[in-house]
Amino acid sequence: MQLLEAIDVHADGLKRAACAAGPAAPVPNCPKWTVDELVTHVAFVHCFVVGLAVNRPAKPAPPPGWDDVLGWWDGQRLALREALSRDPEALAFSPYPGFASTVGDWTRRMAHETAIHRLDAESALEDGPKTRFSPEFANDGIDEFLTYLTPRLGNRADVRVTTPERTWTLGEPAAEVDGAADDVYRALWGRPHRASVTGDLAPLAAP
Template sequence: MEITEHIDALRREGLLLADAAARTELSAPVPTCPKWQLADLLRHIGSVHRWAASILGQGLRERPGQAGEFAAVGPVPSDDALLAWYREGHAALVDTLSSTPSDVECWTFLPSTSPLAFWARRQAHETAIHRHDADAAAGVPGPAVDTTLAADGIDELVSGLMVRGRATLRSDRRRTLLVRTTDGVGSWHLTITQEPPTVTTGETPAPADLTLAGPADELYPLLWNRLSAGQARQVEVSGDESLLDLWHNAATI
């Protein structure tokens, strides 16, 4: 996907998230994030948007703040103003990404063609996944994520986030997982050991202990642990299903 496509996705998914929040009580539980209420979700995504915009806007070369903290976001308002605060931060991030020069240099944490490309992609998927959470809190499914965005998000998760040294997807014995889209947009073959997983892609992947095959827009939330295999009605699960438990417990961000 191009940078402009990621920015468009960020804009679209962020507006859908706000729409879901607007028709839901802030105290509503978020089923896909069991420890959260909707207010917690808005505080989190609103802070992430401001954090990312500050890194880009200031051209920060190092991660601001300590690990796990979102620095330079300013005070979080009371619940009465929380949705408006979220909307402002979302719009500001879209504007920052749209106006930042393509050759900007700043801190990132995954390989990418450029820092701007990294942040546009990362924030598009951060927002799309949390839009799914807002829909879950509202109790009404939103529109399916675009197939191209979903496939791109699978790739970012599997080939990027899951192979980082700090990722926790590990196994005492060698195990393999094949993720294959049935709408013609890709496949990912993971080898999981005590070291960071390795991933290969291609149209004719090797067999695996467990294969997940289905449309990208169902595999995307499934792999992000927002959808169970039982809820993903078009995903075919074949092989060692205990690997799904390993994924659910260890493939966390």
């Protein structure tokens, strides 16, 4: 699956789960959020990245009300696809001091941001779909988390991460994560998983 297509696929899955659960449903993967707050966050991020991708950063203002947020998000998804359909090597605005970003970087970031939050929306369902990510997509997500996102957030990465397909060793490993790529991907993002974890992953925590 191409990353631009992945944004659409996972956003569709997220929206299906969110609408089935309803706006007031709690999100077990993110205990501080309701489904409404989750969807508003995702819509905000998609809108924010539209501005970054076209070098016109702005602070989005999601509308109040569930139906209005869903409609606004639909519009932002169309705008996001158009903004990310540009040359992937084109420079884009970076909110991370000292780090450059390209359109391709934001495409990758949004593919994985949306995929992880799809899992969150599905966790709000009592009998939700058992989404699993392909090794190709999950390994790319692990690499994006460790080599792109972590340093830009200023987090310390002293970890060894192993899947059947790849190994990453960063710093002087104080923690190790081992398992199927899908489970390791979830573990790094602090979602339920079946990976083996030794040591503390807290220094890697993403917001």
